[in-house]
Amino acid sequence: MNYKCRNCSHEIIPFFSLWDMPSVNLFLKKEDISREKKYDLTVWFCPNCYIAQLTETIPPQDLFVEYTYLSSMSTTMLKHAEDVSNYLAEKLKLNQNSLVVELASNDWYLLQYFQKLWIKVLGIDPAKNIAKIANEKWIETIADFFSLNLAKNIYENNWKKADLIYGANVLAHVPWIVDFLSWVKFLLNDKWTAVFEFPYIDWLFEWKFDTIYHEHVFYYSALAIKSLCKTVWLELYNIETNEMQWWSLFIYVSHPWVFKISDNVKNIINKELSLWYDQIETYVKIKEKADSINNKLKKILDWIKNEWKRIVWYWAAAKGTILLNYFWVWNNYIDYIIDKAPTKQWLYSPWVHLKVEAPEILNTDQPDYILILPWNISNEIIKQLNDYRQKWGKFIVPVPNPLIIS
Ligand SMILES: [Zn+2]
Known part of the structure; x- marks a missing residue:
């Protein structure tokens, strides 16, 4: 069967498969076992834009509308959120006239720290139960999937666009990624920045293939992210690694020609090219490593x-x-x-x-x-x-x- 890339429509190549799998977060009552649904879990590589991706996904409505994980329950997560907010507020020179929008905002774990700096915040999260918790904490949160209509409503209600759009892990999760980024582009103020954090594909090459599951539709290198931004005419102008989870990347994205492109971007891209992240052969090796662990175990x-x-x-x-x-x-x-x-x-x-x-x-x-x-x-x-x-x-x-x- 032939599949096309979710970003560039080029034909993609499979490189690692776990065959048919159910949602790995869905624990079952005994009587529900026979009704368990399974979906193919194969990762494919696009030789044209270098994005690793799944072709089959579990409908997000089934995965994210009732979510049981609250980010604020983890003290490590809260500390990380506080560091990130303070860092970004200072680096991007946000002030009391700024508007920060967080996509997949979960509960109040991150936005509370911007609010403490008197910055106006708005959360968007499809999980109704979690949005309710955030609103009760005075963190205004819309319980919905992000869309163009929603972006337009936010613009009309606030009389302005967002000065910072932030999203942790969303880029890996959203199957309709090109549309999604075009809505980000719509909502992003001309001279300002969207910041996304997501797991770096490095971990795939270092035995961590157990983070391949249906929630993670995309697995990004810097090369892949650059191609994706190009599709919607956004510019990737900076990349940083996350100190706490060293396998995460922070990317800074803006409208074209607003900021100077940092050396970090060039350095990471060059490193990836020297390690052949643009070649299918590199990805195929993941299976060899996994098989050798399997034999020993x-x-x-x-x-x-x-x-x-x-x-x-x-x-x-x-x-x-x-x-x-x-x-x-x-x-x-x-x-x-x-x-x-x-x-x-x-x-x-x-x-x-x-x-x-x-x-x-x-x-x-x-x-x-x-x-x-x-x-x-x-x-x-x-x-x-x-x-x-x-x-x-x-x-x-x-x-x-x-x-x-x-
Ligand atoms: Zn592609």
Whole structure:
């Protein structure tokens, strides 16, 4: 089957597939398991504009209208939001006449900091339950998907356009990205800036293929972002990396010829060209790496099962489901999942349908091994589970190099 690029309509090439997958964030009641919907999860590369993308997506209406994640619940997130707001307000010289619009604003986590500087703020988020929480905190928030009509309404109601449009992660999430950016362009004041933050494709090349899931429609390099901006006649004039999550990029976008293009843009683009980010061969290598991890992990798990030992999986995070699926590690290897979040307990995980238990089960049950699927924070988890480790427990860390920790 031939597919066309969502940005430039050129024919695209598949390079990594997890085949049919359900939404990895949708935990199920037992009676809903048989009705679980699956969608193809293959990532494609456009050789013309260099954007990596999915062709099949779950309708955003199903994913984002009732969202359970509140950004303000995470203290790291709040600190990051405060730093970003203060930094941008100063760097872009925002003042009391400015208007800041945040796309996919979630709750009040970020805009509150601009408001503290007496800057007028407006949030837009399709999740009605979350927009309500923001409005109750006096952060004006429109519960809707961003659109041209909405942009026009904002312009008419405020008698002005936005001086800063900010969006964290939206560029990766919105399937109709070209339209979306053209609406950003409409709403953006002539001499001002839109700033977007999103995961840098670097992580894909460094084993982090477990962040490929349906919510993430696009995976951007600087080369790809530059092509995308060009399509709608916006200019990418600066790029910064995020200190907290070093794999994130901040991009600064404006109408053409407003700002001088910074050396950062040229440097990152040159680095990417030297690493062949514009070639399909670079992307194909992701599968080789993933397969080599898979072979090693399978050997470890098979050895454990031959010894008749039991394994449970720790933390029902999205990336866990992706890893298990890719590794074809199913119910036959794993007894159940342990998760701290009460909203997930007693439900069944997507796809593999393992039951989620509360951590207290470790006081009564005695699994021999805990497979840590949020492997990037494995040290933190092993520390938390020190009691289990002291008594009888061992851990398996699957990525980037599968190993047993006892
Ligand atoms: Zn393209």
